[in-house]
Amino acid sequence: MRVLAALSGGVDSAVAAARAVDAGHDVVGVHMALSRTRDQFRTGSRGCCSIEDAGDARRAADVLGIPYYVWDLSEQFEQTVVADFLSEYEAGRTPNPCVRCNEHIKFAALLDKAVALGFDAVCTGHYARIVVRDDGTRELHRALDAAKDQSYVLAVMGPERLARSMFPLGDVPSKEVTRAEAAARGLSVSAKPDSYDICFVADGDTQGFLRARLGSQPGDIVDSDGEVVGEHDGAYAYTVGQRRGLALGRPAADGKPRYVLSIEPVNNRVVVGSADELLVDVVAADRAVWFGTPSADLECSVQVRAHGVPVAARARVAGDSVEVTLADGLRGVAPGQSLVLFDGTRVLGQATVTSSRRAAVAAS
Amino acid sequence: MPVTVYLDHAATTPMLPGAVRALTDEMTRTGNPSSLHGSGRAARRVVEESRESLAAALGARPSDVLWTSGGTEADNLAVKGLFWARRREDPTRRRILVSAVEHHAVLDPAFWMAEHTGAELVLLPVDSDGVLDVDALRDELDRHGEQAALLSVMWANNEVGALQPLDEVVSLARRYGVPVHADAVQAVGQVPVDFAASGLDAMTVSGHKVGGPGGTGALLARRGLDLMPVQHGGGQERGVRSGTLDAALLVSFAAAVDEAVAARPVVAPRIAALRDELVAGVLAAVPDAQLRGPVDTARRLPFNAHFTFPGCEGDSLLYLLDSAGIEASTGSACQAGVPRPSHVLLAMGVDEHDARGALRFSLGHTSSADDVAALVATLPAVVDRARAAGLAGVR
Numbered sequence: 001m002r003v004l005a006a007l008s009g010g011v012d013s014a015v016a017a018a019r020a021v022d023a024g025h026d027v028v029g030v031h032m033a034l035s036r037t038r039d040q041f042r043t044g045s046r047g048c049c050s051i052e053d054a055g056d057a058r059r060a061a062d063v064l065g066i067p068y069y070v071w072d073l074s075e076q077f078e079q080t081v082v083a084d085f086l087s088e089y090e091a092g093r094t095p096n097p098c099v100r101c102n103e104h105i106k107f108a109a110l111l112d113k114a115v116a117l118g119f120d121a122v123c124t125g126h127y128a129r130i131v132v133r134d135d136g137t138r139e140l141h142r143a144l145d146a147a148k149d150q151s152y153v154l155a156v157m158g159p160e161r162l163a164r165s166m167f168p169l170g171d172v173p174s175k176e177v178t179r180a181e182a183a184a185r186g187l188s189v190s191a192k193p194d195s196y197d198i199c200f201v202a203d204g205d206t207q208g209f210l211r212a213r214l215g216s217q218p219g220d221i222v223d224s225d226g227e228v229v230g231e232h233d234g235a236y237a238y239t240v241g242q243r244r245g246l247a248l249g250r251p252a253a254d255g256k257p258r259y260v261l262s263i264e265p266v267n268n269r270v271v272v273g274s275a276d277e278l279l280v281d282v283v284a285a286d287r288a289v290w291f292g293t294p295s296a297d298l299e300c301s302v303q304v305r306a307h308g309v310p311v312a313a314r315a316r317v318a319g320d321s322v323e324v325t326l327a328d329g330l331r332g333v334a335p336g337q338s339l340v341l342f343d344g345t346r347v348l349g350q351a352t353v354t355s356s357r358r359a360a361v362a363a364s
Numbered sequence: 365m366p367v368t369v370y371l372d373h374a375a376t377t378p379m380l381p382g383a384v385r386a387l388t389d390e391m392t393r394t395g396n397p398s399s400l401h402g403s404g405r406a407a408r409r410v411v412e413e414s415r416e417s418l419a420a421a422l423g424a425r426p427s428d429v430l431w432t433s434g435g436t437e438a439d440n441l442a443v444k445g446l447f448w449a450r451r452r453e454d455p456t457r458r459r460i461l462v463s464a465v466e467h468h469a470v471l472d473p474a475f476w477m478a479e480h481t482g483a484e485l486v487l488l489p490v491d492s493d494g495v496l497d498v499d500a501l502r503d504e505l506d507r508h509g510e511q512a513a514l515l516s517v518m519w520a521n522n523e524v525g526a527l528q529p530l531d532e533v534v535s536l537a538r539r540y541g542v543p544v545h546a547d548a549v550q551a552v553g554q555v556p557v558d559f560a561a562s563g564l565d566a567m568t569v570s571g572h573k574v575g576g577p578g579g580t581g582a583l584l585a586r587r588g589l590d591l592m593p594v595q596h597g598g599g600q601e602r603g604v605r606s607g608t609l610d611a612a613l614l615v616s617f618a619a620a621v622d623e624a625v626a627a628r629p630v631v632a633p634r635i636a637a638l639r640d641e642l643v644a645g646v647l648a649a650v651p652d653a654q655l656r657g658p659v660d661t662a663r664r665l666p667f668n669a670h671f672t673f674p675g676c677e678g679d680s681l682l683y684l685l686d687s688a689g690i691e692a693s694t695g696s697a698c699q700a701g702v703p704r705p706s707h708v709l710l711a712m713g714v715d716e717h718d719a720r721g722a723l724r725f726s727l728g729h730t731s732s733a734d735d736v737a738a739l740v741a742t743l744p745a746v747v748d749r750a751r752a753a754g755l756a757g758v759r
Contacts, residue, residue: 028683033702069683072702116753117680 001120003027003166006106007060007068009053011182011189012125012169014060018185019168020123021064027123029061029068032110034077035200056189063186073109080104082200086213089236092263093336096306097198098153107154107161121166126150129170130162131346138162140291142345144171152306155340155350158289207237207245219268221248224261224277235263238270241278241332248272259332279329282359285339285351288320292348300341300348302326304333315341322351325359369690369738373667373728374522374550379616380575380623380729387577387616397609398598410611414618418582421618421625422569423558430583430601431609435549435570438583439469441594441605442545442566443516447477448592450513450543457513459484461504461542463496463528464711468697469568470516470547471707483513487711493658494526494712502536509540517544519551519567523695523708523724524657525668527555534563543589549573549581553624554632554665559584566591569621571613575729576620580613627729635727636666638736642725643669645740650747656709656722667727670695672714673747676721679703680750688742695724721754 003025005017020027031054054070061068081100088095111122127143128151140162143149157165172178175194182190197204214236221230230248232238242260252258258272283304294317301310302324312327324339333356341348370378379387395407412426419426432438443460450457460474464487478485486504489497496517505512515537520527530546537544543565551557553574559567566589571580585591585604597606624631640661646653646669656670673681678694685692696706705719725739 028687036702067683067686069679070702071679074702113680113753117684117749 001025002118003121003123004110004114004119005029005066005123006110006125007031007057008125009056009060009189009192010125010195011179011187011192012127014057014064014125014187014189015178015182015185016123016125016166016168017060017066018064018181018187020166021066023168025123027064027066028119029057029064029066030110030114031057031068031070032077032105033070033072034074034081034105036072036074056192060187060189063188071110071113073105076109077101077105077200085198085200086210088336089210090214090265091336092235092265094239094334095336096153096338097200098306099156099338102153103156107157107165111161111164115164121164123166123168125169126154126167127169127172128154128167129345130165130167137292140347141170142342142347143169145174148172148175150306151342151347152303152308152338152340155347156289156338159291162291210234210237217268219270221246221270221272223252223258224271224273229258229272232270235265235268235270238263239332240334246272275331278331280331280333280356280358281326281329282323283326283330283333283339283353283356284321284323285353286321288317288322288349288351290349291346294348298341298343298348300324300343303340303342304330304337304353310342313341320351322349329358367689369735370730371690371692371725371727371735371739373731374573374695374724374726375693376572376578377575377728378730379572379577380620382623383576383616383620386619387612390612390615393611395611397611398600407609407611410615411609414611414614417618417622418569419584421622422552422567422584423560423562424567424584425560425587427587428559428584430585430605431614432581432583432605433579433607434581435467435547435568435573436469436581437595437605438568438570438581439467439516439545439547440473441583441591442568442585443470443473443514444477444594445591445604446514446543446545446566446589447481447483449590452592453590456511458482459486459508459512461486461488461501461512461515463488463490463517465490465494465496465521465523465526465708466516466518467522467547467549470518470545474516484511488517490526490711492712493663494521494524494656494708495658495663496528496533498529498532498536501533505536505540505542509542512537512540512542515542515544517546519546519548519557520555520665520668521657521708522550523706523722524670524712525550525664526657527551527663527665530562530564538563550665550668552621553628554667556628557625565589571617571620574620574624576617577613580617582617624729631729632666635729635731636661638731638733639666639669639727641733642727642736642739645736646671646725646743649740649744653747654718656712656714667731669725669727671723671725672709672718673721673723673750674718675754676747676750677703677754678720678722680753681721681723681746684746684749685739685742688746690739690742693724693726694722696722721750 003020007013007029058068084100085097127148129141131139142151201209217234220228238260261271261273302313303310313324315324337353340350395403397408397411415426415429460483462474477483545566547568549570567584572578593604653671658664705716709719
């Protein structure tokens with residue numbers, strides 16, 4: 001197969017590309033340039049977007065003996081991932097830009113261009129497994145190494161994109177094994193640190209980035225009874241479940257810590273309350289993407305954030321909406337987050353959280 | 365992988381056999397040309413004979429030749445050295461005049477000087493063929509000629525091949541006592557280059573573009589031209605360009621220039637005919653391709669062809685050609701690996717969208733009719749596919 005290996009400049013994508021070469025594929029390395037502004041290129045701490053990272057990617061391609069290109073997808077990235085990031089926060093929701101990047105860039109703009117140029121598949125260094133059934137059906141599964149599993153951020157791609165994807169690292173037992181393999185292959189990125197920050201937010205300062213792009217919008221912080229307990233400089237800078245950085249003037253009556261319960265963009269309010277009030281057991285989501293046709297009523301486990309623990313749930317599916325009832329309550333479920341449904345290790349589908357509640361409260 | 369078809373001679377061209385021989389022969393000998401003993405004397409003799417040979421091939425005097433590490437260093441020395449020397453003599457001369465289509469080796473030092481040393485940068489416009497607008501130069505000199513420190517206009521453009529009107533440039537600049545530098549890196553071996561006859565004050569040449577070794581170049585600087593040193597050290601090259609000279613590299617460089625210049629009357633017409641075939645073939649195979657640079661082949665480099673392909677990304681074209689064994693170039697530099705629309709095309713008035721679909725095919729001494737035929741046969745499918753991919757990127 002003709003395989004396009006997306007090379008971020010990190011160790012995972014380099015080893016993934018190497019494995020694709022070993023498998024006998026005709027591999028070409030492509031590094032995505034996602035920003036045009038020089039200072040962002042120059043900040044080397046974010047793992048994929050600096051000149052150094054592009055150089056590391058090229059060096060890896062040279063070691064593997066494959067051609068290497070840089071594709072400028074910065075315009076599409078700004079118009080989809082960054083724009084979505086801003087508008088979601090502005091609307092009081094909590095976006096996951098890595099999910100949006102997989103949805104709009106890696107397995108869309110990059111994949112479409114690759115297919116148009118004659119490639120059969122895109123290979124990335126994501127930790128997830130593709131299982132091909134006897135009937136040819138392809139399934140997306142969690143990685144062997146649960147600590148590195150990235151199936152949560154990949155679920156958004158849906159079955160057609162999965163058919164043109166390749167994740168050679170899905171069965172790696174641990175990141176250390178990937179690093180050892182990189183070192184053995186002479187890839188100089190073998191000891192490069194992992195990246196965690198959002199790639200387009202310099203210094204990891206998300207609040208500063210949002211303030212710079214969205215401006216100051218002062219408003220009230222209120223408790224669940226509507227009483228004003230503090231002030232904020234922009235409701236968009238808060239996330240459901242957030243505890244730190246609230247800077248409330250006086251302690252709560254019960255003396256317990258308070259958390260962000262919800263963000264109300266319409267009246268520019270941030271609502272805070274106790275940890276108990278954060279607990280939900282019913283989550284509604286829409287824009288569902290399914291691998292195969294789901295039954296209308298299914299037992300599954302769900303995950304609402306990238307490094308979250310899966311929770312047993314029962315899901316009711318209607319059109320592209322889904323409502324899940326959790327066996328145990330979850331804290332900090334925010335609108336905008338991705339809800340991913342699993343059957344064991346298999347990804348059933350994903351949807352975007354619209355609301356959540358506590359069934360007991362709703363019933364009363 | 366099919367046989368490689370190399371159509372990127374303007375990037376670098378295979379070394380000429382004579383240059384390889386001269387290099388390898390001399391590499392077996394030891395001697396620093398600055399040393400006084402026998403080995404040093406022998407090396408110096410080789411360096412000076414090379415200097416005489418290079419000068420003779422290019423219509424210069426041996427004392428005009430300043431060896432450098434390549435074209436970029438020679439361009440930097442010309443821009444910075446001329447500016448500083450002129451300003452020392454007359455502090456009001458602060459304007460650096462360069463054409464908007466110069467190579468980055470001239471443009472970037474000029475921008476740097478403006479940013480760091482108080483120079484005023486004047487980018488001279490070009491017409492839609494990429495040829496300097498002489499009226500604009502005349503106007504600039506009429507108004508600010510007394511403040512001009514230097515003028516740099518390339519002999520021929522490296523992307524679109526446009527030959528520049530250096531005769532007019534030199535005669536205009538003379539009236540105002542403005543020294544003129546020309547980057548002639550692409551011109552040597554393709555068109556007649558005679559430094560003395562040109563009236564230029566300084567001229568850049570490079571080794572690897574004419575079949576010599578990489579890491580070699582020279583600035584021809586008219587004797588008496590005031591040039592501030594940029595690289596200080598052991599005082600080699602009139603004290604203007606310090607650094608130990610490498611006899612083997614220089615004898616090979618001189619041999620290549622000598623051979624390229626001597627062969628030019630035969631080689632250039634042969635390659636020009638191939639290039640004309642290439643242009644006709646490409647336009648027939650891809651009717652909406654647009655030839656950039658002068659259509660009149662007498663006004664462009666004989667080894668150069670440059671097109672834009674509407675709706676295509678240059679890097680898609682490059683990839684598809686490369687995977688078919690055909691090596692070409694977009695002709696312009698990348699920024700951090702990201703292909704950017706060429707400043708040359710933008711200066712010619714090509715819009716950014718069209719400029720993205722640029723591809724340069726440059727021929728050289730090893731080019732054959734088979735190369736052209738392979739390109740013409742491959743191109744239509746490549747362009748179709750690149751066009752589809754270009755649309756795929758737009759959502």
